[in-house]
Amino acid sequence: MLTATDFLHEIHSRGASRIRRVRFRKNRSTIWSLTQDGTVLNVHDAYRRASSALLDAFAILAIEGEVRSATSLSAAQQISSWPELAAEMQRLREAHDERKRDRAPGEDITHCCATPEQRAYLRAAYRYFNHTRFDGALPLDIPVRLSNRMRSALGHMMPAEKRDGTRYVVEIALNCDLMLAGNGAERADTLLHEMAHVADWLESGERGHGASWRAWARRAGCQPTRLYERPVRYRRNRRQSVVRVPPLPRSIQEL
Ligand SMILES: [Zn+2]
Structure with missing residues (x-):
């Protein structure tokens, strides 16, 4: 050897x-x-x-x-x-x-490490953005997970197809470090980025960052670029779990 x-x-x-x-x-x-x-x-x-x-x-x-x-x-x-x-x-x-x-069923790609409070937060944020940025066009039931295994990746959208060719979305996953203080802007931008992937996949069957995705991204108000080299803060110790729940803006709470 x-x-x-x-x-x-x-x-x-x-x-x-x-x-x-x-x-x-x-x-x-x-x-x-x-x-x-x-x-x-x-x-x-x-x-x-x-x-x-x-x-x-x-x-x-x-x-x-x-x-x-x-x-x-x-x-x-x-x-x-x-x-x-x-x-x-x-x-x-x-x-x-x-x-x-x-892996347990439903844990296809990422393991969800969100606490119930974090899950409620993500759910509220997803619904709020769906309502305010996508005219409610996205399905309500897409799970938004947190992953503590992503390193530099900030998020993903997992597209899928039924046997009859109907497209659906298995999940959106976000890097759990996005829940840390100071990451508010990137957290919102990443969620919108992935939601634009949801819209693009369901509408056009596209999963990349092409023209149809960019159109959704612009409409939703997130950066129409890949999630590379964003100014995100990461945990120092990756073995530590992120349990922080960011404060929800009043406008989201009220929805
Ligand atoms: Zn993307």
């Missing part, structure tokens, strides 16, 4: 001097990639057992910076057709499916 340092040493000795770092990655889809301007080689964890011939192939890719010649194409093919990789990927997929099956 090669460590990252061993691997780096092996490809350096084969002339791939640009690489500064090798990172082993355990995932279900990516085999290898070059990042940070071709100086970091990310390699699937299975290649800790790479043979000398496979190390030759990785060195070629690293030297060329990507697949750009017949030599690097054949190196990439040699790497991706390695039988042990397929076996490892299969194992990872099965383990993933098993974890998915183990």
Whole structure:
């Protein structure tokens, strides 16, 4: 078994001097990639057992910076057709499916960590925005959950389809850190962002950030952009649970 340092040493000795770092990655889809301007080689964890011939192939890719010649194409093919990789990927997929099956029904993607008070808050906010920003067009019964597993993601909307093709929404989930003090504006913006996804999915069957979603976002008054790099405060200690319930504006309470 090669460590990252061993691997780096092996490809350096084969002339791939640009690489500064090798990172082993355990995932279900990516085999290898070059990042940070071709100086970091990310390699699937299975290649800790790479043979000398496979190390030759990785060195070629690293030297060329990507697949750009017949030599690097054949190196990439040699790497991706390695039988042990397929076996490892299969194992990872099965383990993933098993974890998915183990989840309680209704907990398809996120585990809800909201307290009853937080749930009531989210429900009120959803109803208020549905009424004031979407003309009441969204279903009333879409669960809004809190997730303490999201890291940089702030929220998601889970679209689904019945057998007859009818579209529906399983849930909206928000990062529980959004409940922290100081996140009021981003909390509202994220909820509206996801509600715009609900409207767009139900109306047009779209789930991305295309023109129809942006139209809903503008109509709802949230930023018509992805939820990246927003000024959100996060917990210092991720093991601590977030139980804060933000004060509800009077206008929402009255609805
Ligand atoms: Zn989005």
